[in-house]
Amino acid sequence: MTLRTLGEHACHGGTQGFYAHESRTCGTEMRFSVYRPPQAQAGRVPVLWYLAGLTCTEETFATKAGAQRFAAQHGLMLVAPDTSPRLRLPGDDLAWDFGLAAGFYVDATVAPWAAHYRTYSWITAELPELIAAHFPAEPARQGVMGHSMGGHGALTLGLRHPDRYLSVSAFAPIVAPMQVPWGQKAFAGYLGEDRSRWAEHDATALVVRRPRRDSLRIDQGSADTFLEKQLKPELFLAAAEQAGQPVEYHLREGYDHGYYFIQSFIAEHLAFHAQRLL
């Protein structure tokens, strides 16, 4: 489990780093970023995972969200994995919502994706081991958040692993991939037509069967152009209510889908996680 350092930068008294490793899960080099807060110089600190959206990389959150300021205040490590393998497969760049930068946090079962697009197992199994081995992370205290496709990732990982992730939040998440075009295309392409496999990766389907005891937090912009066709938070909220899953849902008037929205409410999300992880 060796690590290749791509770059490290002092940031808010800590270190923003970019790394790569040869992933046995994905059968190729995978990238991720880690922010180590100043508190990590004195001992292990809780880890907050951030899963990014379509078109993003391991750099997007580090560059645009302004989260390091609050990670440094609370003493949280931030880990942001890339959104897909970067080796080239036939057809991986035909669309911006499938293939490159669109891994959807599943383990693909359909060729040619099945050999490499295994970001679910990479992020839940291989990468946490690597992080714990190379960084002062405290494995018993982890939270997960994400945006859009990564909001889907955060909710599904959080619902499937309630003991692993002690806190879960999302910005403008895809909450019901089985019922919207982005998710239907991705799941058909990566998982094939067996819909029983899809349900394991659909937050709205999962929450009915496996509600958590703690509140999830979701922030959604009202001016988000993907709101009506791709995000549909009302589907998740209804299922959560039915299942007894508490959700702190904040509809933000006038905000759109991008990182200007995320930077506006990132402090609240980090405080939410800090309260549960510290």
Added chain:
Amino acid sequence: MTLRTLGEHACHGGTQGFYAHESRTCGTEMRFSVYRPPQAQAGRVPVLWYLAGLTCTEETFATKAGAQRFAAQHGLMLVAPDTSPRLRLPGDDLAWDFGLAAGFYVDATVAPWAAHYRTYSWITAELPELIAAHFPAEPARQGVMGHSMGGHGALTLGLRHPDRYLSVSAFAPIVAPMQVPWGQKAFAGYLGEDRSRWAEHDATALVVRRPRRDSLRIDQGSADTFLEKQLKPELFLAAAEQAGQPVEYHLREGYDHGYYFIQSFIAEHLAFHAQRLL
């Protein structure tokens, strides 16, 4: 003086916008960004100009610095002009430190640059008029800051127009362009070999003749790879001391030249300007 809106995004209760206009000064379309804080809904607010560095655009500061949070707290408008015209001229992309994205905040006198590379007059004359006409800006309360090449811009504009810019700060500025490779190349290319013209755009030369009464603020990273050859803050600090120009100089241990450094100290810079502009 018409304005073309490229995009607007809700951000920290205000609006982050991107705009273009046909500049009579530059003889081409020029771009800039404006952050309007929430206080601008109720009346005119002070304006803080941000001048960016080599390779940057009007988007870089808006995307990477995290300044909007503090502009919203203080009630400051942020204006960030692009770093050069974007029409294509022969040889404008042969180097990353001359031509495109490298206007150096001067009015070129050498062909072909002289017809378009007039960002000094664009930023000090035409653009302020446009801003005052289209946005709730208070022209009597303006400050200027910048980074690297834009730090050079901020210091030279601030020293030449002490009554216009009530507060001046810089991150990792080029302080003595006449004495370093970046500046020598740019000034020779844009201004020709007459060094008397160069001195008007050299902060170290200017401060001796025109010190301000108020303190300038400079933050500089100790791990900045450009520190020794291109930035040389000691040249400016010595000239400022000789001239009686107060400088609040902060050498930041371990920080490099990029936006992880800027985001780490942006709150302090906005507080510095707010104290003088509000």
